[in-house]
Amino acid sequence: MKHQHIKYLQDSFELFSDKIKEISSCKRDTQKIFEARQQALHKQLENRKEGGPFDGISSISNFLYYSPSSGEPAMLGAKKTNVDELVERNSLHQLKMYQWLLAEAYEAFEGFLVTAYAYCGLEGISIWKRPENWNHEASQCIQDYYPSRWRKPYDYLKVFREGSQHFARYEMNSPTGTKYKVVFVLIEKLRHLIVHNGGYCKDVKQLVDKMQAELKGVDIKSVRAYVDSYFILHRGDKLIDLLEGPSENDSLPTVMRAYHDPMNEFLRALVEYASLIRESAALQDREDNL
Structure with missing residues (x-):
């Protein structure tokens, strides 16, 4: 009976x-922990300026391992770190945490996207495309509706774009102002x-060129400026920068400028994109049955 699995997409x-x-909660905890550490390091740095050698060693760590043939302990040697290096390392570690949290969020979205597509097949929604030689007619098992060949998320998004006017309309023209296709x-x-x-x-230019393949018809100059804003120069290469910082909107008075929070912006965009997919499946189902 149609709609007996209607809650499945909502559950997903x-x-x-x-x-x-x-992920959002972990991000906030991470921010608090590393900011507290940063404050302590800056205080230590100020103390050194006032009463001790500025480049004094603040951390010494050793790495112990064992000889694989004799079992005797050995050392790689001491790692000596001054306060300046600890300050940089603290920010870098916070950034690495954010990066892996973003990777987790992306993979969670990708899982939802594939499930949403399979749900359309299970419910007979026209967004779903019947594969050749498919022999699971009237199956009530959602696993039978997962495609066996597609691997990239862009394949699924293209089908939603082609099969749902609602999705095609709001993916790049949402009242939120977020261009979900570009962000994703x-x-x-x-x-x-x-x-x-x-x-x-x-x-980064090569990265934008790769993005262009999935963004046909989009002004690539604006995309390049957008992408550049998420990188900083570090050790000779560009590094993904997801740390919080003051907004660069110079049109606002200083007291009104909000803080730029890339992680929060990305997480919000993924949730809104998933919500658009959910809406599109439900609306297309209604249109199919008019």
Whole structure:
């Protein structure tokens, strides 16, 4: 009977929402921990300026390992770190935490997207495309509606775009002002850099060129400026920057400028994009039955 699984997509959205709430909470905890550490380090730095050598060693750590043939203990040698280095390391560690949280959020969204597509097949919504030689007619098992060949999220998004006017309309023209298609492509590329390159990018222009393949018809100059805003120069390469900071909106008085929070912006965009997918499936179902 049609709609006996109607809660399945909502349940999937709620699972995705729970994951985002968990990531958001972890992000806030991470921010508090590292900001407190940063304040302590800056205080230590000020104390050194006043009463001790500025470049004095503040941390010494050793790494112990054992000889694989004799079992005897050995040391790699002491790692000596001064306060300046600890300040930089603290920010870098906070940033790395944010990067992996963003990667988790992306993967949670991708899981929701695939489930949403399969749900359309289960419910007979026209967004779903019947594969060739598909032999699960009238199956009530959602696993039978997952495609066996598609691997990239862009394949699923393209089908939603083609199969739902609602999705196609609001994906790039939402009253929120967020261009979800652009934001998602950026997050997908950032996730790849985080997982495979430690969050570094040797050539941002090349990255934008790769994005352009998924953003046909979009002003690539504006995309390039948008992408550049999420990178900083670090050790000779561009590093994904997700740390909070003052807004660069110079049109506002200083007292009115809000803080830029890339992680929160990305998480919000993913939730809104998922919500648009959920809405689009429900509306298309209604249209199919008119």
